[in-house]
Structures are given as C-alpha cells and as structure tokens.
Amino acid sequence: MTINYSEKIPNNVGLADDRALQRALEHWQPRFLDWWREMGPDDFAGADVYLRTAIGVDAQGWANYGTVKMPDYRWGIFLADPIPERTVGFGDFFGQPVWQQVPGEFRSQFRRLIVTQGDTEPASVEQQHLLGHTCPSLYDLRNLFQINVEEGRHLWAMVYLLHAHFGRDGREEAEELLARHSGDADKPRILGTFNEPIEDWLSFFCFTYFTDRDGKFQLKSLAESSFDPLARTCRFMLTEEAHHMFVGETGLGRVVKRTLEVMKETGSDDPEAIRRQGAVDLPLLQRYLNFWFSSSLDLFGSEVSSNAASSFANGIKGRPDEAAQYQEHVCADAGFELEVPDDEGIKKETVGMRNAMNEVLRNAYIRDCEIGVKRWNLQIKRAGHHIELRLPSSRFRRAIGAWANVPTDLEGKPISREEFARRLPGWIPSAADKAFVKSLMQRAVEPGKIAAWIAPPERGVNNLPVDHEYVRLN
Numbered sequence: 461m462t463i464n465y466s467e468k469i470p471n472n473v474g475l476a477d478d479r480a481l482q483r484a485l486e487h488w489q490p491r492f493l494d495w496w497r498e499m500g501p502d503d504f505a506g507a508d509v510y511l512r513t514a515i516g517v518d519a520q521g522w523a524n525y526g527t528v529k530m531p532d533y534r535w536g537i538f539l540a541d542p543i544p545e546r547t548v549g550f551g552d553f554f555g556q557p558v559w560q561q562v563p564g565e566f567r568s569q570f571r572r573l574i575v576t577q578g579d580t581e582p583a584s585v586e587q588q589h590l591l592g593h594t595c596p597s598l599y600d601l602r603n604l605f606q607i608n609v610e611e612g613r614h615l616w617a618m619v620y621l622l623h624a625h626f627g628r629d630g631r632e633e634a635e636e637l638l639a640r641h642s643g644d645a646d647k648p649r650i651l652g653t654f655n656e657p658i659e660d661w662l663s664f665f666c667f668t669y670f671t672d673r674d675g676k677f678q679l680k681s682l683a684e685s686s687f688d689p690l691a692r693t694c695r696f697m698l699t700e701e702a703h704h705m706f707v708g709e710t711g712l713g714r715v716v717k718r719t720l721e722v723m724k725e726t727g728s729d730d731p732e733a734i735r736r737q738g739a740v741d742l743p744l745l746q747r748y749l750n751f752w753f754s755s756s757l758d759l760f761g762s763e764v765s766s767n768a769a770s771s772f773a774n775g776i777k778g779r780p781d782e783a784a785q786y787q788e789h790v791c792a793d794a795g796f797e798l799e800v801p802d803d804e805g806i807k808k809e810t811v812g813m814r815n816a817m818n819e820v821l822r823n824a825y826i827r828d829c830e831i832g833v834k835r836w837n838l839q840i841k842r843a844g845h846h847i848e849l850r851l852p853s854s855r856f857r858r859a860i861g862a863w864a865n866v867p868t869d870l871e872g873k874p875i876s877r878e879e880f881a882r883r884l885p886g887w888i889p890s891a892a893d894k895a896f897v898k899s900l901m902q903r904a905v906e907p908g909k910i911a912a913w914i915a916p917p918e919r920g921v922n923n924l925p926v927d928h929e930y931v932r933l934n
C-alpha cells in the first residue's frame with residue numbers, strides 16, 4: 461500500500477522526507493486499519509460522522525470540522541511547537557539542555573512509559589466497541605466517535621515515537637500495541653482499568669470523567685519530560701484530551717439534571733420511584749462513581765515506587781505543570797508523609813519525595829476529580845435536596861499499592877474482610893444495578909431525540925444546533 465503522506469497523514473514531523481519512518485509506518489498502518497475495523501466502533505464504518513480532525517498545532521486553527529466516514533479519518537502526527545532553548549525542568553539534570561534523542565542509558569525506561577501510555581489508547585477504543593448501538597442521542601454518538609478516533613490518533617502519536625526513536629524494538633512494540641486487547645485472558649492490556657468492560661453509557665461517562673482525567677495527569681507529567689519529542693507530542697495530545705473530559709463531566713451532569721427533573725415530577729427521591737420513570741437514582745450513580753474512581757486511582761501506581769523515583773531523578777517524567785506548581789524541582793532531600801496500613805489500622809510514614817511521586821500525582825488528580833462532584837452537588841442543592849455525591853476515600857477498594865487488598869469502608873476506615881465482602885455489593889454496582897442501567901440503554905438516533913435517562917446537552921458541537929444530524933447512519 462502506498463501512502464500519500466501529506467494528504468493521508470497530516471503531520472509536522474517531516475514524514476514526506478523521512479524514508480525510514482515511512483517504511484515503518486507503511487508496514488504498521490494497514491495493521492492499524494485492520495485493528496480499527498475489527499476492534500473499533502462496531503457496525504458504523506459506513507456512517508457519515510461530523511468530526512474534528514487535527515491538521516496542525518496552531519492554537520487558533522489546529523482542527524478541521526467536517527463529515528467523515530471513520531475508516532477514512534486522517535490520523536495525523538503532531539508535535540507541539542518547540543520551546544526555544546528549553547532546559548530540563550526537574551531531577552538530577554535540572555537546567556541542562558533537553559534531549560532531542562533518547563539517551564542510551566534511559567532507553568528502556570522511556571520505552572516502557574511510551575508503551576504503557578500507548579497501550580491505553582487502543583484499549584479504550586476496544587472497551588467502547590459496542591456502545592454505538594445504545595447511544596442516547598446522535599450528539600452523544602458523535603462524541604463517542606470523536607473520542608474513539610482521537611484515541612486512535614493518540615496511539616499513532618506513541619507509535620511515531622517508537623518508530624522514530626527506538627529502532628527495531630520500537631517497531632516490535634508498535635505491533636504489540638495492536639496485539640494486546642482489553643479484557644483478553646491471554647494478552648490483556650497493561651493497566652487494570654483498561655481491561656474493565658464499558659457496557660453502558662453511564663460507565664462511559666464515568667470512564668471519560670475519571671479515567672481520561674488520569675490521562676490528563678499522566679500526559680501533563682510526560683509533557684515535562686526532558687526527551688523533547690515526547691514532551692511536545694504529549695503537549696499536543698492534551699489539546700484533544702480536554703474534550704474527552706468535557707464529555708464525561710457534562711454527561712454525568714446531564715444524568716443528574718434528568719434525575720432531578722424526575723424527582724420533581726414524582727415528588728420523591730425513592731430510588732424505586734425514580735427507576736420506574738426510567739431515570740438513574742442518585743445512590744445508583746454514587747455506586748458507579750465509587751467503582752470508576754477507585755479503579756482509576758490504581759492507574760497512578762504504588763504510593764512508594766522506585767520506578768517513579770528514577771523517572772523523576774533522570775528527567776524522564778515530571779509532575780504536572782512542574783514550573784508553575786512547584787518551587788523545588790530537584791527533590792533530592794525532601795520527604796513526603798504517607799498513610800499506610802498497619803496492624804492497628806493506619807500509620808503515618810515519611811518516605812523520600814522522589815519515591816512518592818505517584819502519590820503526589822494521585823493527590824493532584826483527586827483534587828481535580830472533586831471539582832465536578834462539587835458542581836453536581838450544587839445542582840442537587842439548588843433543586844432543594846440534601847443528598848450529596850461523594851468520592852470515596854483513596855484507600856477504598858484498591859488493587860495496587862500500599863492499600864491493595866486492604867478492606868476498608870468508603871471513608872477508608874479499615875474493616876474486617878467479612879464486613880467488606882458483605883457490604884461491597886452496596887458500594888459498587890450490583891448485577892441488578894447493571895441490568896437496570898442496561899434496560900435504560902435504548903438507542904435514540906433521530907436528530908434531536910434524547911433518551912429518557914439523560915437531559916439534552918446545553919449546546920451542540922462547533923456552534924451547530926443540538927438537533928443537528930451529527931451522524932448519518934447509512
């Protein structure tokens with residue numbers, strides 16, 4: 461297959477003049493398309509979808525909007541503009557010029573991080589494979605597909621780095637990114653949350669709220685990297701990522717809005733009464749939040765991590781907004797106080813700051829997650845109810861790190877294993893909850909029509925009306 465580079469693959473990495481990169485991509489691109497057809501949105505290859513496509517890195521005009529069939533989407537490769545005379549912003553090489561090539565001694569560490577980042581992108585597309593069939597509106601269907609094609613582009617972004625900077629190993633890793641699959645018993649995706657099924661749109665909105673937000677924090681940390689092509693790639697990815705979190709936050713806000721309308725209509729906050737009207741009761745929503753938040757917390761890794769310490773020391777992965785948010789960028793002697801489990805329950809322990817970088821990121825992430833929850837609670841309060849949605853403790857239901865498999869309640873208080881097993885079904889979605897949510901997932905595909913469990917969006921996409929035919933099903 462011959463590729464017309466500037467036409468087919470919008471890029472600012474000089475692809476037309478780089479034979480080695482062309483050869484690697486020529487080999488990989490048909491495999492990517494096979495993967496997309498098999499694992500991407502099921503059944504919508506012929507649909508005309510109103511999508512934005514990244515065409516450059518100019519803040520004013522970085523994307524085009526237009527109607528596209530998804531397999532014809534132009535997955536491009538972009539690096540944000542270089543920062544002149546950029547220097548290493550943290551760790552042992554602080555203040556030295558950044559690197560345009562990967563230093564040999566850090567090669568495997570960089571490869572591991574780029575592969576882990578790359579692995580999540582196609583994983584999320586796989587998780588969302590069937591959702592199109594049960595979309596609550598054409599507006600939502602379009603947003604799902606927008607996210608899917610952009611996750612595809614984020615995979616391209618990581619594959620570009622592997623092909624351009626990691627030689628044969630990189631090419632092999634790029635193939636493997638298409639060979640592992642979400643939830644596959646033999647070849648699962650690398651990180652836990654990306655093997656969780658997303659079978660309904662409530663999960664999809666939780667995933668885009670919580671899990672895409674992990675993406676924001678990880679990408680911001682990698683955007684600080686001393687390996688400049690990685691930093692610039694991630695900086696540009698963040699432009700697209702913002703929309704994914706917007707879909708999550710407004711999606712959950714619209715669910716809350718509809719539930720409040722039903723509570724008003726029925727004059728009751730009884731979950732059964734709300735369910736009879738085909739809406740999501742708030743305790744049910746709370747259980748979904750508990751599930752996806754606790755799973756996404758694991759994505760930051762262990763509280764104490766020698767990998768994180770050496771990534772920071774070597775200038776490989778920093779903290780989000782390192783220059784603006786932190787005073788001290790070397791962190792060689794600083795300590796960090798952690799709460800860890802012990803026989804008595806909880807004890808405090810001080811570890812080296814560099815070893816605690818995963819926890820530093822997790823804490824910043826938690827603060828960011830709280831913003832949306834506050835907004836939804838304001839909606840609830842304004843409607844005259846005293847119910848509050850809450851994020852569970854970061855100790856609750858963890859599978860990675862110091863709190864892995866330590867039974868606690870939602871407040872993070874250690875409890876017995878028996879009590880945990882008994883109460884867990886009331887804390888995360890039960891089989892009956894999931895069956896109920898599934899029963900709500902009736903497809904709405906007439907322009908302007910919205911499923912009964914969610915309020916319409918406040919505005920459409922790119923100044924178009926909400927009832928625009930965002931997807932034409934052919």
Ligand code: BYC
Binds near residue numbers: 652762763
């Ligand atoms: N599940 O020292 P540890 C996104 C592994 S989301 C399974 O604790 P470390 C997106 C870890 O890999 C952002 N395994 O932590 C969102 C390591 O394994 P190896 C994705 C886990 O090394 C939505 C071992 O445990 N990007 O973009 O500091 C849609 C010990 O690790 C988990 C990144 O994560 C887990 N939850 O790792 C689409 C950035 N957590 O290597 C896209 C790249 C840890 O010993 N990754 N492990 O076999 C990283 O920066 C780091 O690898 C981690 C922390 C953040 C994962």
